[in-house]
Amino acid sequence: MRVFLSTDRLVLREFTAEDAGLLVELDGDPAVMRHLSGGRPTPPEAVRERVLPRILGHYRRPPGLGWWAAQDRTGGAFLGWFEFRPTRDGDAREVELGYRLRRGAWGRGLATEGCRALIGKGFTELGVERVTANTMAVNAASRRVMEKSGLRYVRTYVERWPEAIEGAEHGEVEYALTRQEWPRRDTDEVRGGPPAAVPATPRPSPGPRWCASA
Template sequence: MRVHLETERLILRHFTPADVDLVTDLDRDPEVLRYLGADAASRDVVERDGFFAAIEKASGEFAGWFEFRPLDEGEVELGYRLRRRFWGRGYATEGARALIAKGFTEGGVRRVVAFTMSVNTGSRRVMEKAGLRYVRTFHEDWPDPLPGAEHGDVEYALSEDDWNRQHGLP
């Protein structure tokens, strides 16, 4: 098991082929995919760079996954998908903050971006708690729009300079 980083309550590690069934099970919950749609299966995250399995330390259970994937030079996309029983316990915020801190202090990251549906208040709150700020609302032309799509999607972002200011660094 290759650990990427640890938080107080989570281990974020690289995926292994044995994780495919866990990710598939996560995607079977319609509430997990509520703001993503049934076509948003994440099985391929097991094979992609920038995705990490989240393991709850106390139980050793697979809690979900985090994305911290390079987009452009110095820019990464933050994402997360957790099993429903781990919602509302601060795990998404904890994992997001840890990835952001590592990215800015060790990874050469200059900007973190995240996206969600405008109506996904839970995910938006995680982004805000992790230090990201609202950038814009935009509208995609989805072939089969989800309920709430008429309100658009939102982008949040955090620059390295803003992160440094938030943490009292030069």
């Protein structure tokens, strides 16, 4: 088991084959899945046969980025996961940021803490040039996390999903942050200026709803 990074309250580590039950429990909470599947749980067989193998496979593919199990640093309890994955295979210059946390971890600033740590590691150690994140337009909680993490609104778009869920008619939103903008984030927050929109980088639409579940 490899630890990817640690923060004051979190340890982000690689998933292992023994973590299937943790993912089944996480995806079995209707509140967690509200903005991902309309509250429907991910079937256990799908977690074991598709979700977890996909997660484990990314560690073996350059540059070795993907999904990281989040644990409480003090007690070791499983809290959920964070995603930090290239939008294009083998190219770490642009990565997608996301997270999915257990309900008990909500409202404590843990999502922002983990996201900020990943962004910092990406820009200072991993050669990342742009971080992007996506969620439903109606997911106000995750939009706040993105903003607190330094990302700025890029666009609203409509994605065609196999099954529409409540709120999908309002579309999805993309937020992003570039390495050049990142050092100015704290300065902008102190000044209190409104966040400017970040120009969108053309790329394929995101895949299935994996990210920003709160």
